[in-house]
Amino acid sequence: MTELVIVRHGESTANRDNTYTGWSDVPLTDVGVGQAHHAGKRLREAGIQFGAVHTSVLKRAVVTANIILDEIDQLWLPEYKTWRLNERHYGALRGQNKDETRRIYGKAKVQQWRRSFYTVPPLLAPTDLSHDRRYMKYGPNVEPRGESLKMAYDRIMPYWIDVIAPRLLAGENQLIVAHGSTLRALIKYLEHISDTGIDGVEVANGVPICYDLDDQLRIKSKTEI
Numbered sequence: 001m002t003e004l005v006i007v008r009h010g011e012s013t014a015n016r017d018n019t020y021t022g023w024s025d026v027p028l029t030d031v032g033v034g035q036a037h038h039a040g041k042r043l044r045e046a047g048i049q050f051g052a053v054h055t056s057v058l059k060r061a062v063v064t065a066n067i068i069l070d071e072i073d074q075l076w077l078p079e080y081k082t083w084r085l086n087e088r089h090y091g092a093l094r095g096q097n098k099d100e101t102r103r104i105y106g107k108a109k110v111q112q113w114r115r116s117f118y119t120v121p122p123l124l125a126p127t128d129l130s131h132d133r134r135y136m137k138y139g140p141n142v143e144p145r146g147e148s149l150k151m152a153y154d155r156i157m158p159y160w161i162d163v164i165a166p167r168l169l170a171g172e173n174q175l176i177v178a179h180g181s182t183l184r185a186l187i188k189y190l191e192h193i194s195d196t197g198i199d200g201v202e203v204a205n206g207v208p209i210c211y212d213l214d215d216q217l218r219i220k221s222k223t224e225i
Contacts, residue, residue, distance in 0.1 A: 001220065003048055003173040004164075004190075004211045006183050008203045009064040010035035015205065018098050022090040023130070023143070025058050035206025036064040040071020042225045043208055051172025052078045054164060056085040056179060057134050064206070065177035077175075083135060083142060084159040087179035091146025092122040115199040117188075120148045149198065153185040160186065168217055180205075190219060 010032030014021035028036065050072075055065040062081060069075045093101060093113065102110045113121045123145040135143050144151070167174055176186070180203045188198045190211060203209075208225040 002168045002171055002213045002215075002217075004168060004176070004213055005043065005048060005050075005173070005208050005225070006176045006178070006186065006203075006211075007039055007064065007068065007208045008180050008183055008205050009060040009177060010039075010067075010206045012060040020090040020093040020096055020098065020101075022087050022094050022147075023058070024094055026060060028060050028063055032060070032064070032205065033067065036067035037071060039064075039206045039208050039225075040068040043068060044072045046208075046210070046225050048072075048173055048210070050074060050077055050175045051167055051170075052080060053175040053177065054080045054082065054085060054159075055177045056087070056182070057081050057083050058086055058179070061085070061177050061179060065175075068175070068177065080163065082159055082163075083138065084155050085176070085178040085182055088149060088152040088181035088185075089144045089147040090121050091124050091144075092128075093146075094124070115149075117149045117153075117195040117198055120151070121146045149181060149185055150195075152182055153188065156182055156185050157189065160189070165217060168213060169215070191222075 009028070011029050012021065012026045012032055013029055014026045016029050053065050053069060055061045065079065069077060098110070112119045126145065129143055129145065164174055164176070183203045184198060184201050187193065187201055193201065210223045210225050212220040214220055
């Protein structure tokens with residue numbers, strides 16, 4: 001039996017301010033730092049020994065991962081950072097207040113943008129792309145102008161298949177520290193949730209979710225730690 005633990009980063013300044021973030025690189029709040037420490041303490045109590053940790057290239061996830069590793073005394077673990085675990089890109093909604101977008105566009109449209117599997121939010125203009133150095137080595141097309149959850153799902157799956165799943169199949173427990181939407185995409189895959197059923201799935205900040213997996217990576221149990 002192998003264990004996969006997934007954790008959404010602690011509260012960020014964008015979570016606190018109720019704004020869309022996506023690939024914008026915002027820090028944790030003091031509350032978020034506390035949530036990361038609490039998650040680490042819970043995992044330490046659970047006694048899980050990991051083979052590696054996987055996170056995005058965004059500081060709110062990276063810092064959360066490092067706090068957790070410190071709390072469980074496993075800072076020495078290999079830590080893999082990948083853009084494929086970045087939050088879903090919210091396009092032109094980036095930086096806008098969610099309540100304000102509901103007022104402008106209507107609750108139904110905003111709910112569709114936020115929770116539908118296939119709906120793409122309004123796209124950034126090409127001139128608004130950040131051209132951030134951390135993505136340049138992957139080519140000019142890696143940074144999206146906006147993503148549906150399906151698009152985020154499609155970029156996560158190659159990393160799961162090529163990097164995480166082989167380690168689990170080899171019997172190594174794995175820790176993933178990432179973001180609300182990208183973890184929802186992974187949960188959809190792991191739990192075989194329908195395209196419409198994923199609308200209602202939420203992932204709380206800083207709460208470890210542990211999957212016990214069999215030798216075919218089928219779920220034997222799921223527990224919030």
